[in-house]
Amino acid sequence: MLSNFPLWPEQASTTAGHVDALYVFLLIVTGMMTLLIFICLVYFAARFRSRPGVRAEQIEGSTPLEITWSLIPFLIFMVIFAWGAVVYFKERTPPADATEVYVVAKQWMWKLEHAEGQREINELHVPVGRDVKLIMTSQDVIHSFYIPAFRIKQDVLPGRYTVEWFRATKPGTYHLFCAEYCGTQHSGMVGDIVVMAPAQYEAWMNGGSTGPLSATGEKIFAELGCSTCHRGDTQGRGPNLQGVFGKPVQLEDGRTVTADENYVRECILDPGAKRVKGFQPIMPTFQGLVSEEQVNALVAYIKSISADKGEAKTSASTAAPGVQKSAEPNGSQVQ
Amino acid sequence: MPTPTPQPERENYLNKHYGVWSWLLTTDHKRIALLYLVSITFFFFIGGFFALLIRLELLTPAGDLVQADTYNKLFTMHGMVMVFFFLIPSIPAVLGNFLVPLMIGAKDLAFPRINLLSWYLYIIGGAMMLHCMLTGGVDTGWTFYAPFATNFTNTKIVEAALAIFVAGFSSILTGLNFVVTIHRMRAPGMTWSRLPLFIWAHYATSIIQLLGTPVIAVTIVLVAAERALHLGIFDPKLGGDPLLFQHLFWFYSHPAVYIMILPAMGVVTEIIACFSRKRIFGYSFVAFSSIAIAVFGFLVWAHHMFVAGMSVYAALVFSLLSYAVAIPSAIKVFNWTATLYKGSIHYDAPMLYAFGFLGLFTIGGLTGLFLAALGIDVHVTDTYFVVAHFHYIMVGGAVMGYLGGMHFWWPKISGKLYPEGWARLAALIVFIGFNLTFFPQFLLGYMGMPRRYYDYSHMPEFQVLNVLSTAGATVLGVGYLLPMLYFLWSMRYGKPAPDNPWNAAGLEWKTSSPPTTFNFEVEPLVTWEAYNYEDLDASH
Numbered sequence: 001m002l003s004n005f006p007l008w009p010e011q012a013s014t015t016a017g018h019v020d021a022l023y024v025f026l027l028i029v030t031g032m033m034t035l036l037i038f039i040c041l042v043y044f045a046a047r048f049r050s051r052p053g054v055r056a057e058q059i060e061g062s063t064p065l066e067i068t069w070s071l072i073p074f075l076i077f078m079v080i081f082a083w084g085a086v087v088y089f090k091e092r093t094p095p096a097d098a099t100e101v102y103v104v105a106k107q108w109m110w111k112l113e114h115a116e117g118q119r120e121i122n123e124l125h126v127p128v129g130r131d132v133k134l135i136m137t138s139q140d141v142i143h144s145f146y147i148p149a150f151r152i153k154q155d156v157l158p159g160r161y162t163v164e165w166f167r168a169t170k171p172g173t174y175h176l177f178c179a180e181y182c183g184t185q186h187s188g189m190v191g192d193i194v195v196m197a198p199a200q201y202e203a204w205m206n207g208g209s210t211g212p213l214s215a216t217g218e219k220i221f222a223e224l225g226c227s228t229c230h231r232g233d234t235q236g237r238g239p240n241l242q243g244v245f246g247k248p249v250q251l252e253d254g255r256t257v258t259a260d261e262n263y264v265r266e267c268i269l270d271p272g273a274k275r276v277k278g279f280q281p282i283m284p285t286f287q288g289l290v291s292e293e294q295v296n297a298l299v300a301y302i303k304s305i306s307a308d309k310g311e312a313k314t315s316a317s318t319a320a321p322g323v324q325k326s327a328e329p330n331g332s333q334v335q
Numbered sequence: 336m337p338t339p340t341p342q343p344e345r346e347n348y349l350n351k352h353y354g355v356w357s358w359l360l361t362t363d364h365k366r367i368a369l370l371y372l373v374s375i376t377f378f379f380f381i382g383g384f385f386a387l388l389i390r391l392e393l394l395t396p397a398g399d400l401v402q403a404d405t406y407n408k409l410f411t412m413h414g415m416v417m418v419f420f421f422l423i424p425s426i427p428a429v430l431g432n433f434l435v436p437l438m439i440g441a442k443d444l445a446f447p448r449i450n451l452l453s454w455y456l457y458i459i460g461g462a463m464m465l466h467c468m469l470t471g472g473v474d475t476g477w478t479f480y481a482p483f484a485t486n487f488t489n490t491k492i493v494e495a496a497l498a499i500f501v502a503g504f505s506s507i508l509t510g511l512n513f514v515v516t517i518h519r520m521r522a523p524g525m526t527w528s529r530l531p532l533f534i535w536a537h538y539a540t541s542i543i544q545l546l547g548t549p550v551i552a553v554t555i556v557l558v559a560a561e562r563a564l565h566l567g568i569f570d571p572k573l574g575g576d577p578l579l580f581q582h583l584f585w586f587y588s589h590p591a592v593y594i595m596i597l598p599a600m601g602v603v604t605e606i607i608a609c610f611s612r613k614r615i616f617g618y619s620f621v622a623f624s625s626i627a628i629a630v631f632g633f634l635v636w637a638h639h640m641f642v643a644g645m646s647v648y649a650a651l652v653f654s655l656l657s658y659a660v661a662i663p664s665a666i667k668v669f670n671w672t673a674t675l676y677k678g679s680i681h682y683d684a685p686m687l688y689a690f691g692f693l694g695l696f697t698i699g700g701l702t703g704l705f706l707a708a709l710g711i712d713v714h715v716t717d718t719y720f721v722v723a724h725f726h727y728i729m730v731g732g733a734v735m736g737y738l739g740g741m742h743f744w745w746p747k748i749s750g751k752l753y754p755e756g757w758a759r760l761a762a763l764i765v766f767i768g769f770n771l772t773f774f775p776q777f778l779l780g781y782m783g784m785p786r787r788y789y790d791y792s793h794m795p796e797f798q799v800l801n802v803l804s805t806a807g808a809t810v811l812g813v814g815y816l817l818p819m820l821y822f823l824w825s826m827r828y829g830k831p832a833p834d835n836p837w838n839a840a841g842l843e844w845k846t847s848s849p850p851t852t853f854n855f856e857v858e859p860l861v862t863w864e865a866y867n868y869e870d871l872d873a874s875h
Contacts, residue, residue, distance in 0.1 A: 044675035061617035077658040087710025148783025159571025187788035
């Protein structure tokens, strides 16, 4: 039994080491505080137990002491705060050149699609030593994408993208949990993260791909007629989308936003909300007409036509022939 | 402790009137306290029963005892019953109701009929909650997260929400009554600096009840409106924002934790002073730390949302403020510890509970530092680490304080002495059972076991710790049953209690046990400072 009785989770990402280091530091600091208090309690309780003829000695208090035991913990707390904040900042800032995987959560499964086109359910294959960025949304309620061995977790919300990233450090199979309660089969919304050596990963990637996600997106872009207005020149009735992604966009109402995944998504589903300066509100909403997977593909496509040359390999020019646009069987009805 | 000879049966609040109506229509704060005592004990054992079923289900990795939906309802109803129908009313509505007027030398609370109304609102809310549970229950978790609660579950959300809405008004009215009473009804000479720290704690608690509870009421109405009328508030499908729900919910529900723990801190302060025979160390720091907790407690709600999709910068601010709220709690622990120094310490049952409180609250508080650290919270939030942490505060802290207070004031409340040996044994069993139940959950949480999992057959490596936890829960259950049994026993067979069995300071001990209906024969005139144990012990 004891052989199967681990007390420490596996460390399998770059983040895990950072989190564990802080955790150990906290264990030591709070352990010492606990010990200090418990020793005082036990010592006082024993030393000053009531004895006949011995009265308690009244002590009013001591402002210097109060200040000491407020300030010292405060300073310690500030160290913990700052350390925690640094770790968090790293956790929440995906590296720019990370491999992208789109995640769609639904009651009660995880649907994952690699930018290169592989689709998976409740399983994610990733290479060791490469940054992977998950761009996640939910079809229904709030879920949470949690990989204990990587020490990362991020809620997955309906109606927007949230992002998390990791770099796996050790080949193996690790738990994937849904950590935000989501209904009947919440505890069944689990899966595996399979971390593979680069060579094995390449082999895995070469099997069963349907072509890059951006190519699927380009096809949808054409089918939905997006290209009629969003032309590759300045003559279109909608903005030219080449080179837009990741850049600031001037809005009609005077604000400026960055064209990130959430902005592109919002423009597809609620075009009137943040209209680009100089364009008429003529675009219809695609809410209800495209599935979460199709939105993901469109976002991937719009990204690909903004990418610089180095990354352009995922763009349409390399699209495999015979791209299928259909989603998997039970996935695509939109909210 | 010296025990003066008990007096023969005198007229008191218990024997002045008889009959059901003399209880149901009473405006005596002491009788209303007993009405609350019976009602919250009822809900405590219902909530405890749910907890026991949860622990039994988790004994094995597979989901084999109940259905998944049943399990989800069990933890939901466990949370709702324990939070809204036990913990929030526990100390304020029972011990606070009984003691606030006695401690400040008043005849009753400022609004005796509103006090009775608050109990009826609690009972109406409780009856609605019972009806809801008996006719299907709710499966959202006590947190009601949208859009699951508003548009996905098909359980009885609106009814449960209304039950909590009604019970919330009971809490508001109690808070209102305390604030007015403490301001307006203090006996001559009972200045703010002479108030027992129990009163300061309840004053701080009442401020939170008054300012916080309306927010959960509004939130609940919005949930019901979205669910029943499909107004788009929280569900993005309807144009709403699910994070708005979480902000509103935690704006009340985080301060609500302080509604539970502050009164327990007040109780423990009284017990430690009495059983070390000392004025509390740093009186004004302990008093103002209660107010500081109430104020800062309103500024940390979003630390429940570090992975919810909130801005990184907002997370930084809320993490920082969470450390700020930890300081006044630390100040309290240090002052309690310092009070023991050079005391004359007695180990009666209330003091054992107070020691238990100190140990468990310290662990609960310090593990809060882990959760406030952003980088660690990402890993452990929504796991058993959080479950363990808040049980250390809400059960290890609040319930230990409640039980300690019940033992300390039982002679005053009932006029009878409880059996000391049994009480010490129960304190020990509760302490051991509690740690055995919840300490393994810290380990489970850091290993990554998510909370609210009905079935963990995907990760059978978690079983050993779960078995330990379930074993502990059984021990804890015994520990909780014991006091109920011997308190009931003592009402009939217990020795009559003298007016001041502990030779304790405080006006409540200067009147008879049990007190008369209007508490004091003559309005007291206070000429001494709080915790004048030196004078009390000198006269013996």
